[in-house]
Amino acid sequence: MTSRRRIAVAMSGGVDSSVAAALLRDAGEDAFGLMLRLSGEDAGPANRCCAPADVAAARQVAGQLDFPFYVVDAREAFEQSVISPFLSGYAQGLTPNPCIECNRSIRWGVLLEHALAFGATHLATGHYARVEHLDGGHILRTGLDARKDQSYVLHVLTQSHLAHAIFPLGELTKEQVRAHARDPRLPVADRHESQDLCFVDGDYRAFLAARGVAPNPGPILGLEGEHLGQHSGLAHYTLGQRQGLGIASRQALYVVEKDRARNALIVGRREQVGRQRFDLAHVNWIAGAPPAPTFEAHAQVRYHAVRLRARVECRADARAAVELEATQPDVAPGQSAVFFAGDICLGGGIIQP
Amino acid sequence: MAPANVYLDHAATTPVDPRVLAAMLPYFSETYGNPSSVHAYGQRAEAALESAREQVSRVLGCRPAEVIFTASGSESDNLALRGAAFAERERRGADTILVSAVEHPAVLKTARQLQQQFGFRLVVLPVDACGLVSPADLAEHLSPQVAVVSILYANNEIGTIHPIAMLAAQCRDLGVVFHTDAVQAASQLPVDVGELGVDLLAMGAHKFYGPKGVGALYVRNGIGLLPWLTGGGQEQGRRPGTHNVPLAVGLAEALALTAAERQSRNAHQQRLRDRIISAVEQTVDGARLTGHPSERLPNHASFVFPDVDGNALLAALDARGFACSSGSACKSGTPEPSETLLALGLPRRLALGSLRVTVGKDTDPQAVERFLDILPPVVAALRRPAAGGK
Ligand SMILES: Cc1ncc(COP(=O)(O)O)c(C=O)c1O
Numbered sequence: 001m002t003s004r005r006r007i008a009v010a011m012s013g014g015v016d017s018s019v020a021a022a023l024l025r026d027a028g029e030d031a032f033g034l035m036l037r038l039s040g041e042d043a044g045p046a047n048r049c050c051a052p053a054d055v056a057a058a059r060q061v062a063g064q065l066d067f068p069f070y071v072v073d074a075r076e077a078f079e080q081s082v083i084s085p086f087l088s089g090y091a092q093g094l095t096p097n098p099c100i101e102c103n104r105s106i107r108w109g110v111l112l113e114h115a116l117a118f119g120a121t122h123l124a125t126g127h128y129a130r131v132e133h134l135d136g137g138h139i140l141r142t143g144l145d146a147r148k149d150q151s152y153v154l155h156v157l158t159q160s161h162l163a164h165a166i167f168p169l170g171e172l173t174k175e176q177v178r179a180h181a182r183d184p185r186l187p188v189a190d191r192h193e194s195q196d197l198c199f200v201d202g203d204y205r206a207f208l209a210a211r212g213v214a215p216n217p218g219p220i221l222g223l224e225g226e227h228l229g230q231h232s233g234l235a236h237y238t239l240g241q242r243q244g245l246g247i248a249s250r251q252a253l254y255v256v257e258k259d260r261a262r263n264a265l266i267v268g269r270r271e272q273v274g275r276q277r278f279d280l281a282h283v284n285w286i287a288g289a290p291p292a293p294t295f296e297a298h299a300q301v302r303y304h305a306v307r308l309r310a311r312v313e314c315r316a317d318a319r320a321a322v323e324l325e326a327t328q329p330d331v332a333p334g335q336s337a338v339f340f341a342g343d344i345c346l347g348g349g350i351i352q353p
Numbered sequence: 354m355a356p357a358n359v360y361l362d363h364a365a366t367t368p369v370d371p372r373v374l375a376a377m378l379p380y381f382s383e384t385y386g387n388p389s390s391v392h393a394y395g396q397r398a399e400a401a402l403e404s405a406r407e408q409v410s411r412v413l414g415c416r417p418a419e420v421i422f423t424a425s426g427s428e429s430d431n432l433a434l435r436g437a438a439f440a441e442r443e444r445r446g447a448d449t450i451l452v453s454a455v456e457h458p459a460v461l462k463t464a465r466q467l468q469q470q471f472g473f474r475l476v477v478l479p480v481d482a483c484g485l486v487s488p489a490d491l492a493e494h495l496s497p498q499v500a501v502v503s504i505l506y507a508n509n510e511i512g513t514i515h516p517i518a519m520l521a522a523q524c525r526d527l528g529v530v531f532h533t534d535a536v537q538a539a540s541q542l543p544v545d546v547g548e549l550g551v552d553l554l555a556m557g558a559h560k561f562y563g564p565k566g567v568g569a570l571y572v573r574n575g576i577g578l579l580p581w582l583t584g585g586g587q588e589q590g591r592r593p594g595t596h597n598v599p600l601a602v603g604l605a606e607a608l609a610l611t612a613a614e615r616q617s618r619n620a621h622q623q624r625l626r627d628r629i630i631s632a633v634e635q636t637v638d639g640a641r642l643t644g645h646p647s648e649r650l651p652n653h654a655s656f657v658f659p660d661v662d663g664n665a666l667l668a669a670l671d672a673r674g675f676a677c678s679s680g681s682a683c684k685s686g687t688p689e690p691s692e693t694l695l696a697l698g699l700p701r702r703l704a705l706g707s708l709r710v711t712v713g714k715d716t717d718p719q720a721v722e723r724f725l726d727i728l729p730p731v732v733a734a735l736r737r738p739a740a741g742g743k
Contacts, residue, residue, distance in 0.1 A: 008672075032672055070668035114665060117734035118672035 007031040007122045007166060008115030010107060011069065013057030016126030018187055019180045020168040024124060025065045033062040033069035034118070036111055038078040039199060057187050064185035070118070074110045081105040083199060083211075091213050093234030093260045094334030094353075097153075097303065098199075104156040112164060122166045129154050129345075130170035131162050138162035140286050140345040145173040152303050155338040155348040156284050205236070218263035220247060223256065223272060231265040234258045240273050240329030254329070260353070274327040280320045280337055283349030290314045290346070297339040297346060299324060301331050307340060320349060359720040362678045363560075363652055364509050364537060364711035369603070370562035376606040377564065380599035388596045389587065398598050405598075405605035412612045413554070413571050414545040421570045421588045422601045426536035426557025427459035429570040432592065433532040433553040434463045434503055436578030438473055441500035441530055444577055449474040451494055451502040453486045454696040455511070459555075460503050460534055461692075473500070482697055483645040484513035491523055501530045506538035506554075510693045510709060511644030512653030514542065521550040530576060536560055536568075540611060541619055541651050552576045556608075558600070562714070563607030567600035618714040622652035625712045625721050629654040636729045638736075643694065643707065654710045657699060660737045661706035669731050675724050679707040 009021045011033040024031045035058050055071055062069030082102045089096035107125065115123045128143030129151040138159055143149040148169075157165065169177055180186075199207075205215070215233035222228055229247045231237065237245075241255045245267060254273040257266040290312070291297075299310035299322060309325040322337060331337075331351060338348030360368075380401055386394030388402045403417065410417040423429045434450070441447045452464045454477050461477075468475035476494050478486045486504055495502070502524050507514045517533050524531040532553035535544055540561040546554055554571040558564055572578060572591070584593030611618070633640050639659045658666070663679040670677050679691075690704035712721065 068672060070665075070672065072665050072668065073662055113734065114669070117665075117731055118669045120672070 004030060005121045006119060007124050008034045008111075008118060008120035010111055010123060010125045011035045011058040011062065012126070013054030013061070013187065014126070015181045015187065016128075016169060016177065018058075018061045018126075019177050019183075020124055020126040021061060021065055021067075022180065022183055022186060023168040024166075025067060031124070032067050032118070032120070033058060034111060034115055034123075035069070035071045036074040036078070036106065037071055038074055038106070061186060072111070072114050074106060077110050078102070078106055078199075081109070087208070087211055087213050089334050090208065090235045091216075093258050093263075095235070095238055095332045096334040097336060099153050099303070100156055100336050100350075102198075103153050108157055108161045108165075112161065116164070120164075122164050124166035124168055126169055127151075127154060127167050128169050128172075129167045131165045131167055133163070137287060138165070141170070142340070142343045142345065143167075143170050148174050148177075151340075151345040152300055152336070152338050152348075155286065155336065155345055157286060158284065159286070159288055162286070208235075216263060218265065220245065220265045220267055221259075223266060223268045228253075228267065234260065234263065234265060237265055238330065239332045258333075270329075274329040275324075275331040276327045277321070277323050278331055278337070279352040280322060280349030281318065281352055283314075283318045283320050283347065285347040286345060287347075290320075291341065297341050299337050299339055300348075301328055301337045301351065302335055305330065310337075310339070312339060318349065358674050358676060359717075359724060360676050361710045361712060361716070361721075361724060362676050363540075363713035363716075364512075364650075364709060365678055366559045366565065367540070367562045367713055369559075369564055370607060370610060372610060373563055373603050373607045377599040377603040380602055384598070388598060389585065398596070402596050402598050402601055405601045408605035408609050409569055412544060412608050414547045415571055416574065418589070419546075419572055419574055421572055421592050422596065422604070423568040423570055423592055424566055424597070425568045426534075426555055426560070427457075427568070429555030429557065429568040430457070430459035430503075430532075430534050430536070431463050432570055432578065432581060433555055433572075434460055434501060435467065435581050436591070437501040437530045437532060437553060437576065438467050439471075439579035440577035442473070443579070445497075447498050447500035447529075448472070449476060449494075449496070449499045451476050451478060451491070451499055453478050453504045453515075454480050455484050455508055455513075455693045456503060456505050457509055457534055457536065459536075460505065460532075464503070474498075478504075480696055483648075484508055484511050484643075484693070484697055485515060485645065485648075486520070488519060488523060491520055495523060495527050495529060497527065497529075499524075499527075499529045501532060503532040503534065505534040506549075507535070507542060507650050507653075508644065508693065509537045510691060510707075511655050511697070512537075512649035512711075513644040514538070514648045514650065516648075517549045517551060521552075525550060537650060539608070541615070541622070543615075546571050546573070558604035558607050561607050561611040564600050564603040567597060567604045569604060569608075614714070619651040621714060622712050622716070625716055625718060626652055626654050628718075629710055629712075629721060629725065632725045633728065636725070637732050638729075640732075641703065643697065643699070650711075652712045654712075656708050656710075657694065657703040658706040658708065658732050658736075659703055661732055661735050662737070663705055663707045665735050666706065666708055666732065669735060670724075670728070673727055673731065675727070678709045678711070 007029050011017045059069050082098050086096050086098040112123050127150045128148040130141040132139040142151045220229040220231050237255050253267040256268040256273050294313045298307035300307045311323045313321045333351050333353040336348050339346040384397050386398035388399035406417045406420050409420045450464050450473050464475050467473040478490050521531045530552045533551050535554050536557045539556040552573040557568040580591045587593050640656050643655045690701050694704035
């Protein structure tokens with residue numbers, strides 16, 4: 001056996017992972033494609049992710065690039081680790097981000113395990129992020145193109161994940177990837193760019209209803225407890241949301257809080273929205289430990305949110321307390337807050353109610 | 354590039370033997386006539402076709418006129434079952450079809466179609482844990498009402514060999530037509546139809562180092578068959594269509610070589626098979642041999658492993674350079690356990706983790722050792738945690 005690296009490429013049939021695969025192939029790497037089957041064909045509402053058409057597209061790309069391609073059944077793990085926690089979080093009125101858990105337990109769990117079992121030394125994905133392998137450890141950096149950066153969803157990775165990680169798109173801009181995507185070996189156009197909630201095809205509420213998460217209507221209350229209207233279920237609203245409340249009011253009202261104990265949606269004026277301090281649980285530090293017990297960094301509280309300065313105080317049991325430089329309107333329990341020092345992603349955790 | 358690949362899937366298909374290829378080549382562009390033509394071109398093609406038929410008949414121990422060329426093992430099975438079922442119903446009103454529960458779909462689905470679309474009664478005979486139909490079960494269901502019985506000679510998924518001579522004799526005693534699917538068996542077992550006592554026997558060339566796209570069906574003289582392709586008078590009108598001379602020549606040459614080299618091929622394959630079975634049983638946790646421990650094809654080792662996704666296992670082995678197969682092969686990644694494995698009484702949890710390793714006449718023993726080194730860690734890496742755990 002040689003000590004050459006062998007790369008499993010996570011393929012989805014979409015442009016990003018196809019371009020990633022083509023780049024590796026053209027660099028002369030020893031690569032093969034892997035795709036996870038995450039949902040059944042006919043169980044419940046159609047799944048946009050890994051539909052048979054996507055499998056066919058990915059298989060075709062692999063064929064064009066002349067490397068082996070395999071589909072692995074991960075439906076059970078996906079249901080257990082991603083969909084059901086998502087549904088139960090939703091039922092509690094939280095706004096969970098299933099992509100985070102999917103990255104942790106599916107892509108960098110099941111998929112990486114399979115890649116290694118298949119004899120790969122590395123796993124490449126089409127994420128816009130960079131990884132630097134140093135003697136002292138592995139560093140996750142933001143993608144060079146800030147508009148496409150996806151390091152946020154990768155903050156759950158550990159040193160042992162990163163040791164195997166390759167992100168061929170991390171150094172590229174969106175335009176460069178588009179140019180590569182015109183490669184005749186690749187699919188003509190992105191049928192759907194990877195988005196959050198790959199497992200929901202179209203109608204969110206129909207999906208929830210089909211999965212037995214019945215909407216649970218309740219009152220909309222002002223900050224003083226005054227009854228202002230009726231909400232259709234806490235999970236349908238996000239903090240800071242203004243539109244779609246169905247309240248006639250002279251001044252603009254925003255979702256300030258979800259009172260899950262009373263199943264009430266609390267609304268208020270713009271300046272009353274948001275949080276500056278919050279706690280995190282399930283914190284992961286990519287380096288294995290935080291930079292210091294208490295430190296300052298830039299925090300991102302949502303996928304694609306702007307980063308704000310923050311002070312982070314680490315606690316026992318993978319918890320932390322965060323204070324932002326200013327109140328943020330959309331600090332949503334269930335979402336993740338992720339910390340950066342310059343372009344280095346330090347890690348993050350789940351925002352607590 | 355990927356490591357040099359090792360092919361351990363000879364039950365799926367085999368490479369064309371260079372001697373077979375050489376025998377076929379003149380019949381594409383040189384001797385290309387239509388055997389039905391009157392002129393010399395046709396006569397030369399006909400001579401080649403008929404000598405191929407004779408070559409096959411010598412191996413089968415039958416008359417040349419009892420050999421029909423078809424386009425695949427599946428087609429031979431279809432013609433045998435459908436042809437005999439209709440002919441027997443017409444001749445004497447028999448309307449029942451008996452098949453084993455472990456037939457290849459070429460037989461099983463044909464039988465189901467005859468039942469669902471054409472009013473036949475179908476009895477699927479159960480098998481024991483090794484995949485064998487019991488003579489007592491067969492006897493119990495045999496009656497003059499039975500039009501045709503089909504029991505496969507050797508099983509493609511589990512390698513089990515049926516005692517065909519004994520089962521065929523039971524049918525002959527009652528005058529019931531007996532068909533055997535010998536598509537797997539013909540690559541390794543004797544196919545003397547006199548000794549087997551069968552009325553119909555199907556095979557396909559690509560399982561024994563012949564070309565794909567050609568099969569043969571033995572039809573005992575006097576057995577009625579309703580053709581299900583209609584057209585010209587080729588193959589006594591039972592299988593019309595201009596003959597594929599080069600493929601018929603290829604099948605005949607491959608079958609003759611197989612018969613001539615049977616002993617040495619089988620000795621080589623059986624050594625490797627026995628090595629694989631004993632090594633896997635010792636080194637892979639929970640491994641279970643499927644099929645019969647001794648009455649099995651000399652080249653055939655098949656297993657189930659608990660809590661392993663058989664498709665992922667095949668993919669992992671392929672990625673590491675070893676081409677194998679399973680009972681539930683499915684490229685889309687949504688595994689369903691094979692009907693054959695379920696018919697043995699295996700629970701789903703085991704049936705989903707199947708692996709079939711079939712060696713060939715040219716399989717390198719060192720490659721087998723490399724395979725045996727790599728299999729246990731790959732199975733271990735893919736083993737799912739017990740249900741409920743994380
Ligand atoms: C037992 C058995 N019967 C029938 C067939 C069908 O043969 P073919 O695919 O050549 O038509 C096969 C091939 O897999 C087989 O193994």
